[in-house]
Amino acid sequence: MSNTPDIESRRRFLKWATAGAATAVLLVGSPRFARADDLPALTETDPTAKALGYVENGSVSGNAKHKAGDVCSNCQFYGGGSTGRGPCQLFPGKSVNARGWCLSHTPKKG
Numbered sequence: 057m058s059n060t061p062d063i064e065s066r067r068r069f070l071k072w073a074t075a076g077a078a079t080a081v082l083l084v085g086s087p088r089f090a091r092a093d094d095l096p097a098l099t100e101t102d103p104t105a106k107a108l109g110y111v112e113n114g115s116v117s118g119n120a121k122h123k124a125g126d127v128c129s130n131c132q133f134y135g136g137g138s139t140g141r142g143p144c145q146l147f148p149g150k151s152v153n154a155r156g157w158c159l160s161h162t163p164k165k166g
């Protein structure tokens with residue numbers, strides 16, 4: 057005995073709904089989609105931060121390579137707003153200060 061089209065379409069719907077819910081759980085739980093507020097703050101003592109000369113306040117970096125006005129918020133690797141903290145592609149899973157700076161600073165295009 058074959059299933060009626062109505063039962064088949066319900067089965068297909070349930071399969072898609074289950075797959076969609078599982079995908080949503082994976083995306084929400086992924087660090088890539090974590091909000092900046094949820095990310096632990098990068099510290100200047102972090103080994104990678106030290107290696108890249110990261111400072112919380114770029115205006116007082118003391119680094120000869122720092123150019124006036126360069127801060128995380130105008131760096132292409134930064135994903136946050138102009139104030140507070142935000143994610144940086146070079147420090148996944150951590151947040152950097154919008155006013156911070158490091159040797160890898162690359163001005164945003166446009």
Ligand code: SF4
Nearest residue numbers: 128131134144158161
């Ligand atoms: S790469 Fe850019 S956003 Fe990341 S810490 Fe360095 S200056 Fe800030």
